[in-house]
Amino acid sequence: MASERDDGIDRDVLRRVGEASVLILISLADGPKHGYALIRDIKELADVELGPGTLYGALDRLERLGLIEQLPAEDRRHPYRIMAPGAAALRVHLDSLERVSAAGRLRLQLGGI
């Protein structure tokens, strides 16, 4: 684990990108989607209403980070696809959330609350 950290392999690059970006990556994890499909899927998945302005900001950020890519347009809609570094970053972020979540649950148990 420590050696992985030293190599920077499991560095959580998604820690500072915001919730919208993480939700987009989760939504794209099962296949490419365009903006409207992303908004609908995220609403269903996490009960979060992503505004279109927030969506495009997050898509641009993720693309700049090399985590997703824009595919050729279908009609006027551009689908987006998660790339290998994006999938790896999402895995690391979800692992990190799981560790924090487990620690939180354990502390709640120990505290008897």
Place this chain on the structure above:
Amino acid sequence: MEESRATRLIAGALRCYPARWRRRHADEAAELATLLIRDGTPAGSIALSYLAGATREWLTPRPSRRLSTVACALLLAACSLGVSVELAASAAPAKAASTSQPHGHARCRPDLPQPAPGAVPAISHSPLALREPVHDKSC
């Protein structure tokens, strides 16, 4: 009528984005807004979301903007270096001329009347001017 008002509202919000963003996303963003309005999302909240996005877009530093900043800084540095070189070049002949005269006499102006030893300066002279005869003693 209501639909065209909503369309105008969204179009107005999309115009607030930088041109680079509009070229890339504007068509798709307008279509997405139409679909969301059809689903029942108020046009006002979509427009507000786009306005907030446009603000973020303008405030986010871009590599190209950083590059242009660096280019401007380099240009400015080059200009100031050019001015410094120009100044140095124009100062060089004067310095060369001053070396032909005895040291310390370069500031002396033979055309100006020299104060007589022990003469009292005029009352209108500033304190700084009163100190000047000290330099003039070297002449």
